[in-house]
Amino acid sequence: MESTRVDRWLWAVRLTKTRPDAAAACRAGHVRINDRPAKPATTVAPGDEVRVRVGAVTRVVEVTRVIQKRVGPTDAATCFIDRTPAPPPEAAMPVARRDRGAGRPTKRERRILDRFRSGG
Numbered sequence: 001m002e003s004t005r006v007d008r009w010l011w012a013v014r015l016t017k018t019r020p021d022a023a024a025a026c027r028a029g030h031v032r033i034n035d036r037p038a039k040p041a042t043t044v045a046p047g048d049e050v051r052v053r054v055g056a057v058t059r060v061v062e063v064t065r066v067i068q069k070r071v072g073p074t075d076a077a078t079c080f081i082d083r084t085p086a087p088p089p090e091a092a093m094p095v096a097r098r099d100r101g102a103g104r105p106t107k108r109e110r111r112i113l114d115r116f117r118s119g120g
Contacts, residue, residue, distance in 0.1 A: 002066045006031060006050065007040040012067045013076040015052055015059060025052060049083070060084045 004012075010022040010031070023040040025031050030053040031038045044050060048063045061080040070076075098105065105113060 003043040003045040004066050004068055005040060006033060006038050006042045006044045008068065009044050009063070009066060010050075010052060012070045013079045014070070014073060015061070016054060025054070030054075050080075058084070 007019055007022040007026055010016045010025070011019040016022040016025065022031075026038050026040040026042070029037055032051040033042055033044060033048050035049075035051075038050075044063055044066065046063050046066060049060065050063060051058060051060050053059075060083045062083055063080055065079040067076075067079055071079075
């Protein structure tokens with residue numbers, strides 16, 4: 001059975017930008033293999049479920065193929081099955097933004113913002 005280090009595999013399949021980033025995520029407790037915390041040297045094999053938090057997103061992937069070297073994005077996509085749940089619909093809702101340095105909203109702008117936030 002083929003296996004490799006989890007930090008190397010995360011980097012090779014392009015879930016993290018660099019291998020040190022993958023190792024740091026493991027040390028910080030952001031990587032779990034089959035619901036167990038993983039150190040950078042923990043081995044990963046086909047059939048394992050890997051949960052990794054990259055930025056604000058938690059990715060859940062199932063390992064289908066183990067690779068040692070970094071490959072192109074199309075080849076990397078064949079090495080895992082993405083089982084990440086879809087984000088909740090509230091997260092996709094647009095957020096009202098004002099230009100930086102625009103100051104406090106006027107009374108008219110406040111009414112528009114309130115109308116937007118209440119959905120009316």
